[in-house]
Amino acid sequence: MTAAFVVRRMLTWFRPHRWRVVTSLLIVVISVPLGVVNPLLTRTVIDQGLLRGDVTLLTLLCALMVVLGIANSALAVGNVALTNSIGQRVTATLRASVYGRAQAQELDFYTEESNAEVQARLVSDIDGVDRFVTNTMQQALASSTALAAAGIAMLVLSWPLALLSFALAYVLALLNHRFAKRRQDLARQRQRHITSVLRFAAEDLNLGGIILGRTLHRTRWQRERFTDVCRQLSEITVRQRVVGATAYVITGVSFACVPPLVFWLSGTSVTGLSIGTVIVMVMLQLQLSQPIQALLQLSSGLHVSLAKFERVIEYLDMPAPMAVDGGSAVLAPSAGVSVTLRDVGHSYGAGGRTVLSGIDLELPAGSVTVVRGRTGSGKSTLGLVMAGLLRPAAGTVHVDGAGGAELRDVATIVPQHTTLFDASIRENLMFARDDVTEEDIARAIAAVRLDDLVAKLPCGLDTPIGVEGHQLSGGERQRLAVARALLARWQVLIVDEITSALDGVTSDEVYDGLRAYCQGRTLVIIAHRLPRIQPTDRVVAMEQGRIIERCRA
Numbered sequence: 001m002t003a004a005f006v007v008r009r010m011l012t013w014f015r016p017h018r019w020r021v022v023t024s025l026l027i028v029v030i031s032v033p034l035g036v037v038n039p040l041l042t043r044t045v046i047d048q049g050l051l052r053g054d055v056t057l058l059t060l061l062c063a064l065m066v067v068l069g070i071a072n073s074a075l076a077v078g079n080v081a082l083t084n085s086i087g088q089r090v091t092a093t094l095r096a097s098v099y100g101r102a103q104a105q106e107l108d109f110y111t112e113e114s115n116a117e118v119q120a121r122l123v124s125d126i127d128g129v130d131r132f133v134t135n136t137m138q139q140a141l142a143s144s145t146a147l148a149a150a151g152i153a154m155l156v157l158s159w160p161l162a163l164l165s166f167a168l169a170y171v172l173a174l175l176n177h178r179f180a181k182r183r184q185d186l187a188r189q190r191q192r193h194i195t196s197v198l199r200f201a202a203e204d205l206n207l208g209g210i211i212l213g214r215t216l217h218r219t220r221w222q223r224e225r226f227t228d229v230c231r232q233l234s235e236i237t238v239r240q241r242v243v244g245a246t247a248y249v250i251t252g253v254s255f256a257c258v259p260p261l262v263f264w265l266s267g268t269s270v271t272g273l274s275i276g277t278v279i280v281m282v283m284l285q286l287q288l289s290q291p292i293q294a295l296l297q298l299s300s301g302l303h304v305s306l307a308k309f310e311r312v313i314e315y316l317d318m319p320a321p322m323a324v325d326g327g328s329a330v331l332a333p334s335a336g337v338s339v340t341l342r343d344v345g346h347s348y349g350a351g352g353r354t355v356l357s358g359i360d361l362e363l364p365a366g367s368v369t370v371v372r373g374r375t376g377s378g379k380s381t382l383g384l385v386m387a388g389l390l391r392p393a394a395g396t397v398h399v400d401g402a403g404g405a406e407l408r409d410v411a412t413i414v415p416q417h418t419t420l421f422d423a424s425i426r427e428n429l430m431f432a433r434d435d436v437t438e439e440d441i442a443r444a445i446a447a448v449r450l451d452d453l454v455a456k457l458p459c460g461l462d463t464p465i466g467v468e469g470h471q472l473s474g475g476e477r478q479r480l481a482v483a484r485a486l487l488a489r490w491q492v493l494i495v496d497e498i499t500s501a502l503d504g505v506t507s508d509e510v511y512d513g514l515r516a517y518c519q520g521r522t523l524v525i526i527a528h529r530l531p532r533i534q535p536t537d538r539v540v541a542m543e544q545g546r547i548i549e550r551c552r553a
């Protein structure tokens with residue numbers, strides 16, 4: 001990605017706020033020359049007011065200087081409000097867009113990209129955009145305007161001294177350019193280390209990570225891994241700041257030499273300057289040092305910002321294959337949706353191992369199909385295909401009776417690994433649909449035999465279940481996830497190993513409850529251990545990604 005491309009893309013983010021941006025820039029352009037007027041007034045105050053004793057002029061000019069100072073501060077406050085509102089609006093829009101893009105990715109994306117990486121782009125990279133608006137962009141304009149205004153004022157006062165300053169500024173710019181590239185590289189490295197810090201914290205500091213570390217006696221290893229990446233992060237941060245500070249110090253030292261040089265030149269080579277002019281030249285020189293230093297810092301800061309913007313654009317430009325959320329199709333319970341798979345094959349990633357091959361399978365409306373097979377035989381992958389969540393690499397998947405809706409709009413899957421929210425049982429259930437009634441909930445939890453548990457809990461459905469539902473047992477978590485799926489709108493339900501944490505009796509009860517609940521709709525049960533089979537059930541056996549046996553119970 002070239003810098004020009006990144007800048008062009010970035011400008012499009014500000015297009016909706018262009019009038020605010022223009023107003024803010026105007027405020028900067030107006031307020032900066034106001035600051036330069038003061039040194040010019042100072043010259044007159046010294047030469048006319050103080051040295052010649054013109055009290056009226058002195059009073060007038062001093063009053064004017066106070067008024068200008070107040071006006072400048074008021075404009076500065078107004079501009080802070082304006083720039084922050086632009087920055088925050090752009091940030092909020094970008095966050096929503098990046099979130100939407102990430103949400104629209106195929107499942108593969110989430111097996112390859114760590115959650116920490118997604119978070120880093122959403123939070124710290126996009127924060128860089130806000131900082132750019134509220135800080136970099138403003139400072140760049142303010143500094144350039146100040147530089148131009150001070151430069152003109154100096155030329156008016158004494159062109160030889162002015163040229164000396166410009167030559168110094170040019171040398172400093174060349175020096176700074178050498179530091180900028182180094183800072184950009186360090187910024188990229190730093191971002192990678194921040195992602196690792198987030199990833200290790202997310203993996204280690206949760207119930208699963210803590211149990212894993214303690215039971216395998218690897219807590220020291222976890223801590224050392226985290227400490228190590230933190231140490232590397234701090235070293236890189238120090239290096240990045242030292243490189244920045246070095247450029248800053250070089251500029252500072254150079255400008256510290258300016259006042260003696262101006263005094264010396266005024267006393268030796270550049271003659272005919274009044275005391276006021278000499279003092280004001282030094283003031284302007286020092287005033288010039290601030291914007292020059294700011295601009296030099298900004299130019300290297302800009303490289304850091306560009307590295308961050310690049311990462312945001314990478315996400316924004318990802319294709320969004322699952323972008324359109326059709327929502328669940330509202331069909332009559334008796335709609336009778338059937339699914340047909342023809343010669344379906346799949347492998348994960350380009351050139352990956354074949355996981356499914358030559359699958360021909362019919363799921364007639366209202367049928368119950370049991371998919372069994374050894375571990376790794378491809379059952380879950382097939383489940384994802386049947387739920388319309390995974391696009392198979394080969395073959396076709398047809399859905400009939402759904403009134404034109406896509407498979408994923410009429411199918412629901414309860415995957416092996418449940419996702420529960422740190423909220424109450426009721427809130428977890430309500431995620432399925434906004435219009436869930438008390439009767440709906442009662443039916444669903446009875447179907448999975450969770451009603452007894454809920455009745456025993458002091459707060460009933462309003463009991464919080466903790467992070468990832470860890471305040472429930474494994475079997476209770478599985479059944480809560482199934483109950484939530486039952487409450488959604490679907491015509492095809494796939495349940496993948498939903499009773500692996502249950503005893504045999506409860507497992508049979510749950511499957512019986514499920515069959516009764518799903519009457520007339522299409523149900524697929526994926527299980528290693530065969531559930532109690534009914535005469536009408538279709539049983540499919542898988543091995544190494546193929547169906548090796550199919551029979552009726």
Ligand SMILES: Nc1ncnc2c1ncn2[C@@H]1O[C@H](COP(=O)(O)OP(=O)(O)OP(=O)(O)O)[C@@H](O)[C@H]1O
Nearest residue numbers: 111348355373374375376377378379380381382416
């Ligand atoms: N996201 C993925 N990326 C790459 N390979 C995968 C992915 N998911 C599954 N696999 C591989 O595909 C094969 C089939 O996995 P799948 O989970 O479908 O089997 P399964 O029959 O459901 O297994 P189990 O009974 O253990 O859950 C396995 O060998 C697995 O390693």
